[in-house]
Amino acid sequence: MPRVELKNVGLNYHTIGGEVVALQDVNLAIEDQEFVAIVGRSGCGKSTLLSLVSGLLKPTRGLVTIDGEEVAGPNQRVGYMLQQDYLFEWRTILDNALLGLEIRKEKTPEAVAEVKDMLKAYGLAGFEHYYPPQLSGGMRQRVALIRTLATKPDVLLLDEPFSALDYQSRLSVGEDVVKILRERKKTVIMVTHDISEAVSMANRVVVMTPRPGKIRSQHRIDMCDEGLTPLQTREEPRFRQYFAVIWKELNADD
Ligand code: ADP
Numbered sequence: 001m002p003r004v005e006l007k008n009v010g011l012n013y014h015t016i017g018g019e020v021v022a023l024q025d026v027n028l029a030i031e032d033q034e035f036v037a038i039v040g041r042s043g044c045g046k047s048t049l050l051s052l053v054s055g056l057l058k059p060t061r062g063l064v065t066i067d068g069e070e071v072a073g074p075n076q077r078v079g080y081m082l083q084q085d086y087l088f089e090w091r092t093i094l095d096n097a098l099l100g101l102e103i104r105k106e107k108t109p110e111a112v113a114e115v116k117d118m119l120k121a122y123g124l125a126g127f128e129h130y131y132p133p134q135l136s137g138g139m140r141q142r143v144a145l146i147r148t149l150a151t152k153p154d155v156l157l158l159d160e161p162f163s164a165l166d167y168q169s170r171l172s173v174g175e176d177v178v179k180i181l182r183e184r185k186k187t188v189i190m191v192t193h194d195i196s197e198a199v200s201m202a203n204r205v206v207v208m209t210p211r212p213g214k215i216r217s218q219h220r221i222d223m224c225d226e227g228l229t230p231l232q233t234r235e236e237p238r239f240r241q242y243f244a245v246i247w248k249e250l251n252a253d254d
């Protein structure tokens with residue numbers, strides 16, 4: 001059984017000006033521990049698709065399931081990470097990382113120890129008592145990821161998670177994030193408009209059409225299946241080939 005499945009999913013937004021068809025006939029099955037990247041132009045419905053998986057939105061048509069169960073609302077199984085890190089400037093790094101646990105009233109000594117271990121393992125040792133403005137963008141994004149992982153979701157949704165970072169940080173945080181998510185055996189859906197980010201990080205790249213968003217094509221990325229890291233993948237001649245094909249598809253239909 002797929003970890004996440006969308007069957008004939010459609011979503012309409014109701015606005016003063018009428019109905020907007022954001023998604024149409026979306027069929028997608030994502031296996032456990034798969035990293036799927038979704039690329040498409042701005043406004044094609046990428047964030048809408050993640051909102052459906054997270055349970056923040058209900059589909060107008062079709063069905064969204066996690067482990068075969070209908071997604072009926074926001075739930076523990078899913079962690080959501082956004083472009084902005086939403087760290088609270090007045091809380092320390094440790095207290096920010098503990099926020100999700102605190103909200104769920106799960107801040108046990110064991111859980112706190114585990115978060116401290118993650119901060120150490122992921123390059124933030126010694127920064128526990130710093131405040132977010134004292135950290136680089138890349139470090140802040142790692143804190144946001146640890147905060148998301150702390151509540152132990154099986155499925156992670158990443159919505160353009162690196163687009164606020166400069167190019168160098170994007171490369172190094174991308175490398176770290178893939179390492180962390182592979183180690184922790186997470187199932188990931190990442191939305192991006194950056195083709196090279198998608199090809200370098202994912203097992204599979206899903207290309208969407210402009211609005212109304214439909215799935216145009218899907219590409220298996222061998223390098224990720226072979227265990228290469230994003231930076232290693234970018235060095236591969238195959239990387240350029242994937243890029244060229246997907247770029248063409250994204251720019252084909254108007
Ligand atoms: P993407 O993330 O790919 O840029 P979105 O999923 O945010 O696209 O939006 C898809 C389409 O739906 C866009 O045309 C957007 O204007 C429209 N849309 C998004 N959210 C709403 C909303 N709350 N109400 C009305 N229209 C919306």
Ligand code: MG
Binds near residue numbers: 046047048159
């Ligand atoms: Mg979006």
